[in-house]
Amino acid sequence: MYKVIRSFVDLEDNRRLYEAGIGKTYPREGLEPTPERIEALSTSNNKRKKPFIEKVETENDNDNENDGEGPEFPKPTKEGSTWYELSNGEKVNGKTAAIEAEGKLKSGE
Structure with missing residues (x-):
């Protein structure tokens, strides 16, 4: 897709x-x-x-190079952008905020 x-x-x-x-x-x-x-x-x-x-990366894509655990998150929405996509598809502005939000997602907060 x-x-x-x-x-x-x-x-x-x-x-x-x-x-x-x-x-x-x-x-x-x-x-x-x-x-x-x-x-x-x-x-x-x-x-x-x-x-x-x-x-768009999907769960069915098997071409990831990070030990088969899916794509790395947060990831930039496009090169040079300040927006980052989280593992749940949400977009967050700023790398620090994105890393923090992704950490909360992974810990279940």
Whole structure:
């Protein structure tokens, strides 16, 4: 699954509008985009020269390199951002606040 990071009209999905925002994902249910389409939308290799989607780590992803315990949290929402995503999907501004909030999640507070 991919999250929409920049709104776009998908010319290969009957001009469907995919809007950016929390919880907004690509593709819609029932659509199976080609690897080439995913590449075009997730990189600047498209007409607008901007990425529109970003891979979302899921529990089923087995490509993590941290002893199989899932992705490391908190993690930056994107490079250079001050926002961090916690293991429960919540977003927190500031690394220190994110580390503290993730610690509370892990300890059950």
